[in-house]
Amino acid sequence: MTDFFRLLDSSAQPPEGYVTDVAQAKRFLERYVGDSGFRRELESDPESTLAGAGLLETISLSDLPVFLDARTREGTIAAFFQGQDLGAVGTPDCVTRFCAYTAEKLRLREKIRKDAIPSDSQLAAWRERQVNRCSMLFGAGRSSALVHSPLAIELTKGCTVGCWFCGLAAPAYSGVFLHDDSNAVLWRECLEVLRAKLGLASAQGVLYWATEPFDNPDYELFMEDFWSVMGRWPQTTTAAATRDIERTRRFLDDARRHDSEVDRFSILSVGQLRKVHDSFSAESLLSVECLTQNRESGIPKARAGRAATVAGSRRNLVVDEECVSASSIACVSGFLLNMVDKTVKMISPCASDENWPLGYWVVDEQSFVGASSLDSALSRMIEEHSKPELPSNGELKLRSDVHVASVESSDVLVISNSTTRMEIACRGFTSRDLADVFSSGSHTLRTLPAVFGDDSQLLAMVGTLRRMYRQGLLDEDPVRAA
Numbered sequence: 166m167t168d169f170f171r172l173l174d175s176s177a178q179p180p181e182g183y184v185t186d187v188a189q190a191k192r193f194l195e196r197y198v199g200d201s202g203f204r205r206e207l208e209s210d211p212e213s214t215l216a217g218a219g220l221l222e223t224i225s226l227s228d229l230p231v232f233l234d235a236r237t238r239e240g241t242i243a244a245f246f247q248g249q250d251l252g253a254v255g256t257p258d259c260v261t262r263f264c265a266y267t268a269e270k271l272r273l274r275e276k277i278r279k280d281a282i283p284s285d286s287q288l289a290a291w292r293e294r295q296v297n298r299c300s301m302l303f304g305a306g307r308s309s310a311l312v313h314s315p316l317a318i319e320l321t322k323g324c325t326v327g328c329w330f331c332g333l334a335a336p337a338y339s340g341v342f343l344h345d346d347s348n349a350v351l352w353r354e355c356l357e358v359l360r361a362k363l364g365l366a367s368a369q370g371v372l373y374w375a376t377e378p379f380d381n382p383d384y385e386l387f388m389e390d391f392w393s394v395m396g397r398w399p400q401t402t403t404a405a406a407t408r409d410i411e412r413t414r415r416f417l418d419d420a421r422r423h424d425s426e427v428d429r430f431s432i433l434s435v436g437q438l439r440k441v442h443d444s445f446s447a448e449s450l451l452s453v454e455c456l457t458q459n460r461e462s463g464i465p466k467a468r469a470g471r472a473a474t475v476a477g478s479r480r481n482l483v484v485d486e487e488c489v490s491a492s493s494i495a496c497v498s499g500f501l502l503n504m505v506d507k508t509v510k511m512i513s514p515c516a517s518d519e520n521w522p523l524g525y526w527v528v529d530e531q532s533f534v535g536a537s538s539l540d541s542a543l544s545r546m547i548e549e550h551s552k553p554e555l556p557s558n559g560e561l562k563l564r565s566d567v568h569v570a571s572v573e574s575s576d577v578l579v580i581s582n583s584t585t586r587m588e589i590a591c592r593g594f595t596s597r598d599l600a601d602v603f604s605s606g607s608h609t610l611r612t613l614p615a616v617f618g619d620d621s622q623l624l625a626m627v628g629t630l631r632r633m634y635r636q637g638l639l640d641e642d643p644v645r646a647a
């Protein structure tokens with residue numbers, strides 16, 4: 166049996182060469198995906214291209230075919246999940262080790278999703294409904310990547326980078342929250358409030374949203390405070406890794422010292438990819454995912470925010486309208502704070518549309534002046550919007566993406582959307598009764614007794630509607646609910 170080592174665990178002691186295998190395999194794929202010149206050169210002169218990129222030590226020419234076949238990589242990851250002996254598959258060590266590392270990161274994502282469940286039971290039930298809603302809305306692939314983090318905090322107003330594809334349509338940079346004496350006190354007090362409200366889940370928060378972390382010169386100081394209050398070094402995604410190489414080097418050292426798990430560099434050009442690879446060794450970027458967002462990577466952008474507004478003129482660079490799974494990049498079901506204008510919003514992902522062009526609902530929003538008003542705002546939002554049970558005065562409608570597909574059988578109502586078909590068991594009432602409740606569009610729990618004179622019918626119907634509410638099938642869109 167081939168031995169694999171957990172590389173995200175700082176206490177692991179893999180044998181010599183193991184980390185280099187994984188790091189160089191990762192680097193090869195980043196270069197291959199993001200650099201069309203590298204791809205061309207690899208085709209015409211593979212040996213000197215690999216040697217020029219410093220990769221020939223790990224990747225031999227005979228490895229290339231298996232390396233470049235995505236199906237082989239996916240098959241290897243699946244085999245690893247099933248506990249198969251990957252050595253027996255005959256795949257090169259660097260590929261199997263890289264796949265084992267990928268599988269480890271996928272398991273970490275699952276863990277983060279579980280650790281992100283807030284301690285407040287009302288808020289946890291609300292989040293669970295949003296998780297259920299999003300998994301049917303976006304489909305299995307996209308929703309498996311959604312961790313529904315409970316918290317994101319912006320430390321600047323806007324962003325200096327201005328990517329044409331920004332899925333959150335970050336406005337131009339206009340202000341910063343510096344770590345001066347009074348802000349440092351306020352910051353720690355706010356973190357304490359968030360920690361008390363969300364419990365251990367608060368540690369899964371991040372300190373950016375529609376912002377570039379390195380736009381704030383004190384970002385690392387805020388990270389240190391977050392770490393000391395929450396007990397976790399938050400994940401960072403930056404598009405400015407090459408802006409100040411020495412700062413990035415210190416940032417990577419800090420991340421290692423604090424047992425950071427995975428960070429991300431957004432790569433905006435081939436030149437930036439090459440500069441990242443030239444400035445940092447493959448091993449030092451092992452836990453940094455280089456997301457090749459540059460044009461040459463050919464990876465289409467999610468249709469949300471600014472990308473959605475320019476989709477017509479950049480047709481092959483943005484996903485098609487039908488692709489609901491790529492209509493949002495939001496990953497928070499919880500609270501979004503901005504420390505510059507002192508606002509807190511309660512948000513959750515949704516498909517980008519005319520009401521929600523940024524791909525997330527804003528369920529509520531309030532300003533705060535200090536930690537105690539933040540505390541009151543959070544309590545009010547949780548109380549008003551996280552009803553654990555179906556509200557008695559809310560209109561009983563299916564979500565706008567879900568429709569009744571069939572009422573042919575009287576004891577099963579079939580509903581579906583673009584990703585999922587689901588059967589709702591109807592006991593004590595007929596599927597037609599349930600379909601009629603939804604098609605009327607004006608029923609609430611309060612009006613149902615007038616429709617169902619028979620108490621047992623009414624109770625059965627209410628029980629089913631409550632289950633559907635918990636499954637996130639009923640419409641909670643804040644605009645339509647308003």
Ligand code: SF4
Binds near residue numbers: 325327328330331333
């Ligand atoms: S994608 Fe990130 S770096 Fe680019 S404009 Fe948006 S927030 Fe700024």
